[in-house]
Amino acid sequence: MVDIKKSRNKSLAECRRVIRIEAEAVQGLLTHLNGAVTQSLDILEACTKRGGRVILAGMGKSGLVARKIAATLSSTGTPSLFLHPAEAVHGDVGVVGSKDAIVVVSKSGRTGELDALLPAFKLLGIPIIGLLGDTKSPLAERCDVVIDVSVKEEACPFDLAPTASTTAALVMGDAMALALLHRQGFTADDFALLHPGGTLGRRLMLRLESVMRTGAEIPQVKADASLRELIMEMTTKRLGATCVLDKGKLVGIITDGDLRRLLERNVDLSNVSACDLMSAKPKTIQPEALATQAIHLMERYGITQLIITSKSGELKGIVHLHDLLKAGIQ
Secondary structure, three states: OOOHHHHHHHHHHHHHOOOHHHHHHHHHHHOOOOOHHHHHHHHHEEEEEEOOOEEOOOOHHHHHHHHHHHHHHOOOOOOOOEEOHHHHHHHHHHOOOOOOOEEEEEEEOOOHHHHHHHHHHHOOOOEEEEEEOOOOOOHHHHHHEEEEEOOOOOOOOOOOOOOOHHHHHHHHHHHHHHHHHHHHOHHHHHHEEEEEEEHHHHHHOOOOOHHOEOHHHHHEOOOOHHHHHHHHHHHHOOOOOEEEEEOOEEEEEEEHHHHHHHHHOOHHHOOHHHHHEEEEOEEOOOOOEEEHHHHHHHHHHHHOOOEEEOOOOOOOEEEEHHHHHHOOOO
């Protein structure tokens, strides 16, 4: 009969072994960061500045890694595409232009399809960068720059299935993509333009003017309003706060917390007015600000409402944390 507990423990031990080997492979990349990496970054940056693209190529598992690196580069401001070597030698190499740069990914450096492609790249006069597991391979000799992504061992017990080696190549590709992001001054707004759909797009592109409460929805009272008046306004608008205005100008905010603290002080409530209770100089933000900026302000100051004003301080609206969560901003 199978000992289920023993079998499970053995499985967990195997998972730990694989994770340890792959973590060590990634850690080992730190010793491979040298002039070849900075030279490659110089080449890729120059390529994009002259209007070219970064072409990634690889076969098998290395091809999957190359495809992922191309996707990461494209989404972080470096135009890239994946070129399948087997299809490239049958005509698809025509997508490559003289302004482009090539990055080939290979563990062995002995990939026939890549070897067949390199002469075409050489004729175009474009730089070839290799992310290679063997820096003394035939492919390495034909690259202009070689980045060492070799590993001590694969996690595969037979040392056959690419595991640690593909992880190492992928991490090096990510590192280079994000280094280029910083070099090129790529911003969150740039990122938003490339990711307009889904939750990520909403988080990056949604501006407060699209979700804020405006007009009659804004809870507001005059500075001399009575306690009853301000409670009624807060209850009616149901945002847990009200703006306080004096001669039409924003002078403060009153929240549910302010009311609770007032009751705890055991004072005469009959003569309390809004100006006695309000917090002056409330936190504000402008309508064109990103919704994510509002979230950060709320987290920083421990508040759930933000008043929205124009640059000149004119009251434009108010937004509650729940409004942002409902819009998919987290």
